[in-house]
Amino acid sequence: MRCALPMYPFPAASLDQFWHGLFDCMQREGIADVPHxxxxxxxxxxxWQEPGLLLSQACGYPVSTLLHGQVQVVGAxxxxVPGCEQANYSSSLWVRKEDAAKPLPAFHGAVAACNERHSQSGYHALRSAVARFASDGRFFSEVLFSGAHRQSARLVAGGKADIAALDCVSAYxxxxQEPEVFSRLAAIGFTTPMPGLPLITASATPPAVLAALRRxxxxxxxxxxxxxxRSAMRISGFSVLGEQDYRICASKAEQNLADGLADW
Structure with a gap:
């Protein structure tokens, strides 16, 4: 069986300690073949599409689109951290410090940095935030795709982009980890809260194993x-969620297109 928690830059030693503890909890629930x-x-x-996937963490947008029917949501x-409440999270909007007093509409015509198009926090959350300020379906003059939140922050700090939306947990x-980069940045707000990054298992995982994973x-x-x-990783709780809780990610993206916001 395959397991990963690949989405956040957790402190390595804390992640290792947490996994060993979660491994013990899974063993006590009778879950077989848990990797060490x-x-x-x-x-x-x-x-995420591996048939032997026992537990991983994904992004809400692909779970509601590309991975629909291929995975089961375990919870979140x-x-x-600032921007989170219970199982919900948001993205923080980061700009250079000299632009910190500007309201979001003032970034019309600016350059945005996004990690990638299938990201709820870095792409779709930012689209939803600026949709009502767009003109003829456009808001930014250019959108750069960085490949990672870390790189988006560097692009803004280095002056190659003007604004980026970062998952608030990643940003924390x-x-x-990169104090020099963030010393040049300021957060000017948060996007609308959405269900937090889903913990998932393969579609073939039996219901009894899914229930045991949740326990x-x-x-x-x-x-x-x-x-x-848990303290080092900022984990404070767990909620059982299902695929239906993430449909809002796909529906909001579809609504932005229907309302005339052009693809980036």
Whole structure:
């Protein structure tokens, strides 16, 4: 079976400690063939579609579109960072410090940096934020695709882009890992909250195993030996969610197109 938690730049030692604790919780629930180590997949879409996927973390937009019918949603972690509430999260909007006093409409005609088109937090959340300010379906003069939130932040800090939407959990960790970059940036607001990054399992995972995964994840939130790891990873809870909770990601993207916002 295959497992990964590939979406956030967690402190490596804390992630390792948390996984070993979650491994124990999964073992106690009778889940078979749990790997001792997490994978570090390079091709996320291929990884998410693996038939032997036991547990991973994905993005809400592809779960509601490309991965529809191919995975099951297990639930979502809660994170104790600005921009999160219970199982919901948002994107923080980052600009250079000298532009921090500008309202979002003032970035009409600016250059945006996005990680990639299938990202809820870096692409679709930003589209939803600017849709009502667009003219003839356009808001930005150019959109650069960086490949990662970390790179989007660097593009803005370096002056190659003017604004980027970063997953608020990613931004929390990146701001501590790249203080020089973030010393040149300021957050000017948050996008509309959406369901947090989904924990998923393969479509073929039996219902009994899905239920056991949910119990194991809930137990990991209460396990006293994992307090330090959870604190370092900012994990504060877990909610059971289903695929229906993520349909809003696809429907909002479709609404932006229907309302006339051009593709970037």
């Amino acid at each position: 180590q997490l994978e570090q997949p390079q091709d996320l879409l291929q990884h 972690f809660h994170f104790d 960790f990146l701001s501590r 194991a994840l809930a137990a990991s939130i209460e396990a006293p030996g994992l307090e330090h790891a």
